[in-house]
Amino acid sequence: MLSRFLGRRPGRRVPCRDHRGWTARIHIRRVADAVEVEFPHGGTARLTALQVGRFRAALRDAVLEDPPRAESASTEESEFRLDHHREDRPRCAG
Secondary structure (H helix, E strand, C coil), rough: HHHHHHCCCCEEEEECCCCCEEEEEEEEEECCCCEEEEEECEEEEEHHHHHHHHHHHHHHHHHCCCCCHHCCCCCCCCCCCCCHHHHHCCCCCC
């Protein structure tokens, strides 16, 4: 509760790096009947419980799959649409 008065928002922060390689944080918090994910440069995604499960599975699959080779790398669009441009999405380091 004291953290709210000191300007810290409730929720969790996940350290990562943005598309420029700068240190950043993704902020995750519970809102009403959803989870809100706020990205470092202002983009926000609101996910239902079902979407959170699918997002978690997609993250797990991305971590476990073989990294793409340079000559066959492609930019596939996922079913998760964020309200900012693809090139502005943060790329998080694990």
